[in-house]
Amino acid sequence: MGNSSLAKEELLTMEGFIEEILPDGRFAVLLDNEHKIIAYTAGKMRKFRIRSVVGDRVHVEMTPYDLSKGRIVFREKTPGQAGGPPRRRSGFRR
Numbered sequence: 001m002g003n004s005s006l007a008k009e010e011l012l013t014m015e016g017f018i019e020e021i022l023p024d025g026r027f028a029v030l031l032d033n034e035h036k037i038i039a040y041t042a043g044k045m046r047k048f049r050i051r052s053v054v055g056d057r058v059h060v061e062m063t064p065y066d067l068s069k070g071r072i073v074f075r076e077k078t079p080g081q082a083g084g085p086p087r088r089r090s091g092f093r094r
Contacts, residue, residue: 011061014070018056027052027072029060037062039070050075 016031022038025046029039039060041052052058052075059074 009063009065011063012067013073014060014062016058016060018052018054018058021052021054027058029058029070029072031060035067037068037070039072042071042073045072045075 014031014033016029016037018027019030019036020028022028026038026040028036030036037060039058041050042061045052052072056078057076058072059076060070061073062070
């Protein structure tokens with residue numbers, strides 16, 4: 001039970017910029033170390049509808065086994081970016 005050698009593998013967290021939006025919710029991300037990877041949006045970001053666009057600065061988690069793929073876990077707020085259009089509340093609910 002207490003065998004720490006079977007612990008879950010550590011994830012690498014890197015930072016970079018979204019360079020291109022690809023089909024199926026994937027993004028081409030250019031990391032700060034000039035490597036280009038394919039990343040997808042983490043479930044929490046999808047759940048709370050956090051949108052990412054080209055040029056956004058993001059944090060990406062990667063496994064040491066495959067350094068060409070990753071998961072976007074955080075999008076940094078950019079100055080001057082509003083929260084989006086005001087939400088329209090209609091009178092009826094489902």
